[in-house]
Amino acid sequence: MYRPTFLVTNDDSINAPGIKLLIEAVRHLGRVVVVSPALPQSGMGHAITLNNPLRLIPSDKFGADIEAYQCSGTPVDCVKLGIFKALNNQRPDIILSGVNHGSNVSTNILYSGTMSAAVEGALQGIPAVGFSFTDHSWESDMSVCVSYIQKIVKMILEKGLFPHTCLNVNIPNLPSDEIKGIKLCRQARAFWEEDFQERKDPMGFLYYWLSGDFLNHDQGENSDYALLKEGYVTIVPVQFDMTCYQALSQMKRWNLDEA
DSSP states (O other): OOOOEEEEEOSSOTTOHHHHHHHHHHTTTSEEEEEEESSOOTTOTTOOOOSSOOOEEEEOTTOTTSEEEEESSOHHHHHHHIIIIITTTOOOSEEEEEEEESOOOGGGGGTOHHHHHHHHHHHTTOOEEEEEESOOOTTSOOTTHHHHHHHHHHHHHHHOOOTTEEEEEEEOSSOGGGOOEEEEOBOOOEEEEEEEEEEEOTTSOEEEEEEEEEEEOOOSSSBHHHHHHTTEEEEEEEESOOOOHHHHHHHGGGOGGGO
8 A cells, every 4th residue: 555755844943842743643644754954943934055064864753663854954955855865866745844833824934934845845846735833832732733734634645736836724723623614715915014122242232133013914805814813724825936927917018128
């Protein structure tokens, strides 16, 4: 009987409870190979390592039956090394990233290491999912995520994904009987209103600490931000083609050759 291969990664590091839960959720469904950052890599986006050596160190953290490595690089480095080194150029059936400690709705996907690992899967033509949970605490009970992870993974194995796309899945921190269901939806237009707090170190030199508030400017229907707050698990199909086709069509009227 064919057993699918799952390449599992995250951005919170190999020590995060979220990745352990993700592994436990899918280990009975197929072969699991883990390549995870050695240190937290939140907010790294689609960064790759160019000017430092990358290290891939075997780990027995998840038991003898799980092939696992900790990587010195970013989540995208983990996916690349996972495919080309840990799996010896054999493509996994699905790339799974997370479970992230904290949601990744709306424009957060541009900054998220969790989602960038999934987007790298889409770039490689491999079905991929980034899972996030709406609680940052490492002590939070994430068990409600398990059934949704399994349902989505089984559906991808059965139905596949649209070519060169990945899924952004956010799960609310609610008891299972309070989650209203799963909604396919769009990315909300919500943005960070950023602030740089100015401080002084013990030597008297200035430094800055990024802070701010995440503000939803989207009053439309069927957005991930709104539906997650209403108690739904949200799924947004994500693509890496960032071309604005409406603008492309409009700009054809610019007569650039005559400029």
